[in-house]
Amino acid sequence: MKTVYILPTGDEIKNGTVLDLDAPEIVRMTVKEYPECEVIRMCPLLDIEDTIFNKISEIAQREPDLIVLIGGSGGGHRFSKTLGKDFTHSALERYLDEYSSHEIYGKNGHMWSKLVCGKKGPTTIINVPGPFVEASAAFGAYLNALSQNKDVNGISLAMAEAVLAQYPTGAASL
Amino acid sequence: MENMEHEYIIAHADKSVLKISGLKVKGLNTKQLEEILSEKLHTFVRVIGVTGDNIEMDVYDIDPEQVRKNEAGLIESLALAEGITTTDITKMLCSDKIVEVDYDSIPDEPISACARERWMKRQ
Numbered sequence: 001m002k003t004v005y006i007l008p009t010g011d012e013i014k015n016g017t018v019l020d021l022d023a024p025e026i027v028r029m030t031v032k033e034y035p036e037c038e039v040i041r042m043c044p045l046l047d048i049e050d051t052i053f054n055k056i057s058e059i060a061q062r063e064p065d066l067i068v069l070i071g072g073s074g075g076g077h078r079f080s081k082t083l084g085k086d087f088t089h090s091a092l093e094r095y096l097d098e099y100s101s102h103e104i105y106g107k108n109g110h111m112w113s114k115l116v117c118g119k120k121g122p123t124t125i126i127n128v129p130g131p132f133v134e135a136s137a138a139f140g141a142y143l144n145a146l147s148q149n150k151d152v153n154g155i156s157l158a159m160a161e162a163v164l165a166q167y168p169t170g171a172a173s174l
Numbered sequence: 175m176e177n178m179e180h181e182y183i184i185a186h187a188d189k190s191v192l193k194i195s196g197l198k199v200k201g202l203n204t205k206q207l208e209e210i211l212s213e214k215l216h217t218f219v220r221v222i223g224v225t226g227d228n229i230e231m232d233v234y235d236i237d238p239e240q241v242r243k244n245e246a247g248l249i250e251s252l253a254l255a256e257g258i259t260t261t262d263i264t265k266m267l268c269s270d271k272i273v274e275v276d277y278d279s280i281p282d283e284p285i286s287a288c289a290r291e292r293w294m295k296r297q
Contacts, residue, residue, distance in 0.1 A: 018202045104183045132205040153179045
């Protein structure tokens with residue numbers, strides 16, 4: 001892996017209400033595994049689907065090995081008006097022609113997280129949830145799946161299982 | 175390219191939503207806040223929404239009454255996290271546990287990508 005772009009999303013990250021802890025952790029994890037990799041953390045994006053879509057398109061034209069979107073992976077505003085707007089998965093679905101996805105639902109029917117993994121040319125594009133433990137678990141699973149040469153289905157499943165393991169779920173069903 | 179998978183996973187976890195309002199929030203260290211509250215409540219806590227004056231969190235496997243009874247102590251603990259200032263109007267509201275829905279009664283897409291929303295629209 002030679003080049004990685006990290007795209008944090010979220011109004012609260014962009015305006016500094018919340019510290020961006022995820023991007024530095026993803027940088028650390030990447031550099032630990034790939035010491036020569038160039039990792040670029042982009043300016044955080046507002047929770048606007050077109051903004052996220054356009055930025056993915058712009059970065060993908062540079063043909064990096066990986067683009068990681070952070071945050072906005074749940075049902076968010078679709079479920080509760082007090083929650084942020086979650087658009088990274090829908091922007092990715094619009095952008096990618098082919099992708100694998102795994103959705104984690106709570107028993108209340110709320111989509112807690114949707115992990116998407118796809119390819120555009122030479123670039124792999126993934127998203128990770130915003131909560132720190134979930135983001136680091138998902139990205140760790142990505143790195144592990146990559147080292148095992150898993151395809152996008154395998155990567156997406158590994159990331160979803162890693163996120164699921166961060167909940168006190170008891171049993172989980174597919 | 176190989177066949178693409180689109181799978182659903184159901185997480186069978188009990189949770190309540192904890193909302194704290196009347197705060198001043200700037201540069202919040204969410205990881206530190208989750209650790210402080212997890213230690214205090216002896217359970218998993220996940221920050222799910224933050225604005226300049228309130229924080230929304232998921233609290234797993236806990237009796238909401240236990241959270242409500244400890245309101246003063248919990249608000250005091252919050253102030254230990256980087257990026258939070260409590261005020262004299264800081265309040266805590268803890269919801270009842272989430273209610274399980276019948277997945278067989280949830281309409282299919284494309285009404286919405288969120289099953290909860292699809293379920294509500296069906297009512």
